[in-house]
Amino acid sequence: MSARRAALVAAVVLGAAFVLVVVLRTPWTLLPDLPGGPTPPDPTAGLSPEAVTRAESFAGALRPASLASLVLGLAVSAVLGLTRLGARLVLAVARPLGGRWVWQVLLGTLALLAIGRLVTLPLAAYGEVVRHRYGLSTRSWPLWLRDVGVSLAIDAALTALGVLLLVWLVRRVPRWWWAWAAGAAAALVVVGSFLYPVVIEPAFNSFASLPAGQLRTDLLALAEENGTPVEDVLVSDASRRTTSLNAYVSGFGGTRRIVLYDTLLDRLPDDEIESIVAHELGHVATDDVLTGTLMGALGAAAAVAGLGWLLTWTPLLRRAGAESPADPRVVPLLLLLVSAGTLLATPVQNLVSRQVEARADLHALDLTNDAEAFIRMQERLATTNLSDPDPPAAWRWFFGSHPTKAQRVAFAEDWLRAGER
Incomplete structure (x- = not known):
């Protein structure tokens, strides 16, 4: 079997393992069947008309900018990854330092990520203006710029090191680089899950x-x-x-x-x-972080194996202006494929997340035995955080990582009904 075909087989097997974990570890059924079926969610989630109008107005002002930023970022990545423009940029930024492949990869990755962030920065600033307008953000503009800079620096540094490791593996193990890289990607997901609380969180808050x-x-x-x-x-x-x-x-x-x-x-x-x-605490009791880490590790390994198949497709490499996966000029194409894969995986991740969050709601109700406090808390969070209690179905399907406030209140009412049986 050729290395390219082996990469495809590995991607399929790892993807199947990911699906199996999702199916087995996702809580699909939480409450017993109730007479008359589940409580229909109240679109207002018990909020006042003024609170609903304000939340919908906030969402209506923010959603177009969020979508535009997503589309614009992907479009820029596609232009740089599917034309020779990105390849030329990778060569140009490393030329002052001698043009060695290491500098091409590191500086090229940093430059590409910086361009993507700068292009979408006006939309991010508009989003911050909207949050200020509705009283949700208290950040000064210097603090906002500092947060943007720190976030970009962390993301760019980690991504550049990851890409450098991948290209190094391609150059050291030309046929089976993807297997080593898949293992490294899975390991990095696990390590990152443990390090995030002690390394990343303190960079933004005290x-x-x-x-x-x-x-x-x-x-x-x-x-x-x-x-x-x-x-x-x-x-x-x-x-x-x-x-x-x-x-x-x-x-x-x-x-x-x-x-x-x-x-x-x-x-x-x-x-x-x-x-x-x-x-x-419900997330801790049911090992949601560990399960999420396992899913992330399998997903990352499957994605890298898929890259091992895609990055040996000659027409695609030519389109990007690269000669092989070992050519630093492949970096723009690599970043595009990662962005596209992440976008495609988003609905699946959010489907699982919504079920997991609903299970944590059930755990909270069982642990406190106080549905009234839970419902009041949901209403207060929705009012303060300006959460749309009943967003459009398409938005909820693609971007919703949590059940809607309307669904969570209805769930608490069903929990009460189940306890009365």
Whole structure:
């Protein structure tokens, strides 16, 4: 069997393994069948007409810019990846340093990512203007630029190192580079999952322990009751950037901690904060992060094996102005394929995410046994975060990573009905 065909077979096998994990680990059924069927979601999710109008207005102002940014970014990537323009850029940026292949890969990747970010920057700035207009963002423009710069620097550095490793493998193991790269990609997903809480999160926020008090005691007790004790309860200085409300659990083992946005502490009563944290603890109890990491590792390995097949297709290489996968001029095409693959995978990822989030909602209801606090919390989050309670079906299908607020309130009502049986 040729190396190219072996890459295709590996991509299919790994893709099948990914699908199997998705099917087996995704919670498709959460509540028993109820008389009369599930409660139809109220499109308003119990919000006032003013709150619904404001949320819909905010979404209507932001969605076109989000779609335009997505399309524009992909179009620029396609122009650079499917013409010789990107190949020329890769050669040009490395020429002042002697033009060695290492500099072509590193500087070429950085230049391509910077161009993509600069092209969509006006749309990102417009989005920030909209968030300021609706009172959701509290960032100063210098802080916004700093966040954009830090995000780009982290993304560009990690991507450039990953691409450099891939091209190095192609040059060292010309026939079976994709197999080594697939293993490396899976390993990087696993390592990144563990390092994110201690490396990436502190780059954007500062954290301090929640002072001793009833809320801290209750949250630590909730984690113990959940069977997932935490090291600490931290408060993030999220109010420097936003007025939105959120909490999460991050880390593993000795680094596991509950993190509260500081915006929560002044705006939500303790029982609603506990409901949010119970949802996040649900992800820990059902090993959602570990399952997501496994899915990500399999998906990354399958994608790299697919690249091993695509990047040996001569017509495609010629279109990009590259001679082989070992040619640094393949970098623009590589980035395009990764972007396109990520976009195609988005609906699948979000389908799984919506089911997983619904299971975490169920866990929160079971752990706190307080559906009223859960429903009040959902209504308050929707009002404060300007969440459209019932977005268009197509948008929900493609971009929705969580059930809608209307669906979550209806789910809590069904949980109450199930408990009464």
